[in-house]
Amino acid sequence: MIGEEEMNSTGKTFLTDYLLHLADDALILGHRNSEWCGHGPILEQDIALTNISLDLIGQARSLYQYAANILNESHPARNVSEDTLAYLRDNREFKNCLLVEMPNGDWAHTILRQFFFSTYQFFLYEKLVGSVNDTIAAISAKAIKEVTYHLRWSGEWVIRLGDGTDESKERLLKAFDMLWPFTGELFHMVEYEIVAADLGIGADLNLLRSKWDEKLKIVFQEAGILSIIENKIKPGSNWMQSGGKIGKHSEHLGFILAELQFMQRAYPNSEW
């Protein structure tokens, strides 16, 4: 596999960094959504969101397993596993985007966060299906089928909220103002992404951006809010937050990890 050879020959860790970034995005959003379990507005939507959590955590598992294999090949004594990667890394080692660690807020916040992310993930995996790295291509080919459902479900909800009552529209617009500054990071390429894209392993995110913009406009138009937010979504019209991909997180991630990692930290090596 090109990715692994390249890494071994240059001694660079870009491939595992890239895998951890993809996995961390999926794990953290999966965890956030799982916080809704038992609290959804109606049973069917509660189940929908927990199903999406399960899909995301499943994607994270496959990516962590692959990353663990690579890490163990170079340092067998480290005995890395999907579990140690999820449960025993610290805040600064996580490479997820800031968007996915944002608090759930109300239903509109959760839906809009999911819609921003699923749209991004759909176009990302669409590209990664053609990765020169066979494992990434295989994971992406499976994941994109699931993400298609996530994108449609969240997009329909954005439309429903925007086109619903005055209150649902107001809440959606509030969520937009809160979350929009965290969307720029999705497409802001950091070093491991640039290297991965150059080698044909990863995706050139600049090429995904216009597709993402296009999908958003369709949905916001349908939701009846495009004219209200049109000026805000113009490129460069908003200060964008970033840093998550290189381990600089908001205070929220610490609280997520405190809960996510509690069992393994308190009772090391505990199992089901």
Added chain:
Amino acid sequence: MRNQVDISSAEISEILEEVMDPEIPVLSVNDLGIVRDISVKDKAVQVTITPTYMGCPAMDMIAATIKMTLLSHGFTDVSIRQVLSPAWTTDWISEKGKQKLLEYGIAPPNSKPQFCNTEFFTANEAVQCPHCSSWNTKRISEFGATACKALYQCADCKEPFDYFKCH
């Protein structure tokens, strides 16, 4: 694919009929189409399986059950390999499996998925009620009790039912 000329692997395939999907206990792993390869070298048996959904919690249990079942049939060297590619699709559910789903009260996946795209509010996929065979059904939710199912309701007999959604 399975090595048909090797009698031992055919025998093993026969034994795998006993291993059921824990979430849909009428379907064997063969019916589900997740057994991708069976290889027998000397006395070592390797069964290659592929997950339906990546987050499917049943996969680890299925892998363990296959191993236990083969061990209980006297095989001592058994390993289970999981592969992701090519990605599983509902097309791999056998005809027998689809029939079993129907009898169990789950609408089997339509053979021609009409539905796997990102268009919003598309017309509901036409799904036949497994109880009264009516086509007058509607989707309640795309996400059901497990990752592989959507929730439907029949407008004629009023019964809710699961649909094994296209994937």
